[in-house]
Amino acid sequence: MTDAPTGREERFFALVLPALERAGYTAYGAQAKLVADTGMNKTTVSRLLRGETIPHVKSFPALARALGLDPVELLVAAEIVPPEYLESQQTLSETDRSQVGSGSITPEEAAEQLGIHDDVGKFTFYAVVDKLTNRDDADDATPGDATAQA
Template sequence: MRSTEDAHQGDRAMRQAQARRVGAYLTAAATAAGYDVRRRKGGRAQLASLTGLSLTTISRTLDGRTLPLPSQLAKWATVLNLDHRTMVVESGLIPEERGPAPARREAVSAALSPDEAMNAWGITDPIIRRTLNGSIVHAITLQEEIDATYAWEAVARG
């Protein structure tokens, strides 16, 4: 029979392994998003600024020395433009079979969302993504206004 001390060490080893998996996942995701997260290259400081987390927290998480809190994971997902649910499964925080079912999206057309288009174009910089997304949303709103004006004019002409 194992002692409680042995059980505690086993839990600690599991948490350390999980922290390493999450750190490796977030390092890969940050690198894919265009951040150079190697030490003293600026990417870690950028992530700290964008997430609102301390540089120490960012470094310890990327290095696999600590597990992020759920609120911190949400910040990572937002900044790296990751799906929150997918991230917790792919990072190994929860096993895939226990993970939430992926959201089902019915295809209503071949049109892409702004995020899907930016992903397809390989645009990963968060500032460029926000700027482009704002421009796309604005353009869609303007087009809808123009379409509504033409529709109204057509009704008025009879």
């Protein structure tokens, strides 16, 4: 018998399950495509599609890309980072459009500008930046080594 879903799981699946359906991953035989598109294993994908388990955070960038979602939305829905991170990101994109792409900054500078000050939040942010920059040597580097675009 499985445990009842927590509020965290309910929020995560309320975001992810409709996105999975919109992206066509709930159709018969689509599980293998989701495995291929995200790199998650079959068991994790099966449990995700049944709304049983939130996957590991390292899968969030690929899952977000496959579903057409913002990885930060997944982090917020899974309560890995507080909602203020998403609000900070939206505020930046809505009010400082003229500065987007104006130069490179480090992930550390980006975290500071976004108001991410706690160690867990910084580590998670750096890991997402590293994953999203698709660096070939990402497995060998420590989070925070990459240069991010602001």
